């Protein structure tokens with residue numbers, strides 16, 4: 001039997017690693033032309049300009065997008081995403097509720113984007129009713145928008161990567177009534193970085209609210225907060241820098257309610273607590289600050305001191321008191337501050353929700369905005385990064401499922417067999433992290449429940465033994481620090497084991513909770529008494545670990561996401577120094593990997609090669625030629641190639657070009673180059689089919705249009721020695737701005753590029 005080759009290859013050669021580079025070039029060219037938004041498949045890529053762009057988000061622009069018959073034909077913009085979601089609700093397209101998922105690394109522009117989205121809805125979803133019911137509408141829009149700076153004051157901080165970094169994730173649900181008017185909102189938050197209260201990384205700061213208080217306090221407030229002029233606080237490093245959100249804080253102070261005053265008094269107590277030093281040489285100052293802290297927290301000073309200095313050990317029914325070492329006292333002090341701040345933040349979110357949430361009977365649909373931390377990989381990674389990256393894995397899985405579903409719908413409507421395409425998703429990585437019966441989380445939880453100090457080396461050995469069947473985990477046995485490495489969809493991350501179990505336990509000595517429950521501060525008393533009722537604090541037995549709590553909250557989020565129509569926006573930070581108009585390629589390429597854009601291209605490539613082949617076969621079959629059968633018999637040869645993405649050579653890349661006046665467009669078709677063995681008969685039949693199809697030919701090359709199936713094009717040329725070269729292209733993944741009023745014809749776009757290569 002002779003073996004011939006059917007080569008499908010795209011216009012120019014390269015390999016899989018070239019893809020992100022082409023996307024990069026396109027984004028860079030657009031950035032330097034001050035074009036910050038780009039569509040990439042079903043995702044909007046948003047580059048951070050790091051400077052205000054006049055009129056990009058003005059009221060007029062909002063109206064333009066809102067009123068356009070086809071906003072998607074306008075320049076890519078966050079308002080297209082906003083409007084599309086809004087119209088879906090209006091059209092009651094199932095699923096009617098929408099989720100706008102905004103992701104990206106710290107400083108990439110997620111909060112900015114979320115704010116833009118909220119302002120958009122506060123404008124367009126209210127405008128038509130202003131006349132009807134001005135008071136209510138004005139109030140609710142304002143209240144929703146006003147809740148932002150309050151929450152940012154408590155949950156944001158100045159970090160090395162962003163002067164206004166959100167240290168928590170949030171899902172804001174904008175509630176719409178039957179006429180799609182904004183009638184309320186609610187906020188769900190995730191994983192506040194509470195360690196920052198008592199420990200700020202070098203050159204970073206504590207939460208904004210503390211600086212706003214120390215700078216903005218009136219004399220009267222200073223007195224109330226027992227804060228002398230110019231007093232320095234150990235937990236407020238870098239106080240000399242400008243205070244983020246200070247002007248908003250002043251407005252906030254004017255409108256502040258009585259209960260928020262009480263909350264600020266508690267924060268003042270935390271600041272004084274931070275100045276308590278347990279070294280024996282500073283007994284006097286210890287008493288001084290401790291006294292102030294106790295007064296502000298409304299607890300007896302001696303009891304506070306005892307709680308911080310003496311540990312209660314349970315031995316059967318007996319309790320034994322044991323003095324703590326200096327280091328242990330500090331840990332207890334930090335723990336007290338963290339638990340107070342975390343509970344206060346939770347209370348604040350409930351407080352805000354109570355003031356902005358509409359009554360259930362008044363709203364019927366919602367648009368959710370999800371602003372979560374992006375994938376993180378630092379030099380040292382701990383439990384926080386594991387949780388964040390786990391959340392990103394979950395979201396990536398959701399994104400891929402959505403993306404494939406969208407493609408599936410398109411292809412099924414075109415009569416193609418979707419079942420042919422199998423894609424290996426990130427389930428095995430999720431199994432590794434959260435799966436049952438054994439996973440990283442289950443082992444951490446088991447270890448956390450044992451009543452003994454955890455040993456990093458022993459835990460590593462246990463992990464290795466229990467999880468060795470999962471290919472996503474590995475270990476460098478020669479590393480000094482015990483760690484484990486997880487191969488995430490966005491790259492490998494090393495997690496340090498030392499301290500991870502303690503973080504997961506997040507222990508709060510019961511003595512501290514008892515003390516806070518006795519507080520005369522009504523708010524402090526309330527939040528800790530309520531907590532006891534819901535069993536989440538450490539009264540000893542029913543402690544929920546950090547990963548369990550996070551997993552549960554993420555599962556609820558995923559449940560909501562699964563019932564909504566998602567829209568994805570990936571924010572990209574073009575340089576680490578937050579400089580305007582500076583595009584650093586290495587920085588961007590890492591984020592393209594981390595936000596899953598590269599992964600999407602891979603999937604798209606795997607999908608399209610399969611579908612393209614099907615389309616071609618279908619075209620041949622529809623020409624009523626039996627000969628296509630032989631080709632179909634050879635199709636199974638494609639399966640393994642498609643499944644093992646690594647063996648598929650991707651090489652159909654075009655440089656960014658200017659076509660038909662579309663600036664810096666990019667044709668990035670997603671059909672890779674593959675080699676398939678055909679039988680001699682198969683090859684001959686294929687050639688005779690080609691000849692009988694009456695295709696237009698140029699220089700001995702045939703051009704087949706398969707747009708009715710794939711919106712793609714192919715050109716086929718018989719090669720010497722009996723092989724066939726097939727150029728194929730599908731819809732570009734990334735495309736240029738579409739001209740207003742003119743439908744973007746992606747096929748036409750490809751056609752031009754194809755003509756160039758013929």
Ligand SMILES: Nc1ncnc2c1ncn2[C@@H]1O[C@H](COP(=O)(O)OP(=O)(O)OP(=O)(O)O)[C@@H](O)[C@H]1O
Pocket residue numbers: 048049050051052053104105106107108109110111112113161162164165166167373374571
């Ligand atoms: N579209 C934009 N136009 C102008 N400036 C922007 C835009 N997007 C972001 N910025 C600037 O970038 C800064 C960082 O953005 P933002 O706070 O939204 O990042 P983030 O992704 O939410 O970061 P983190 O995860 O740390 O909270 C903003 O304070 C703002 O100065």
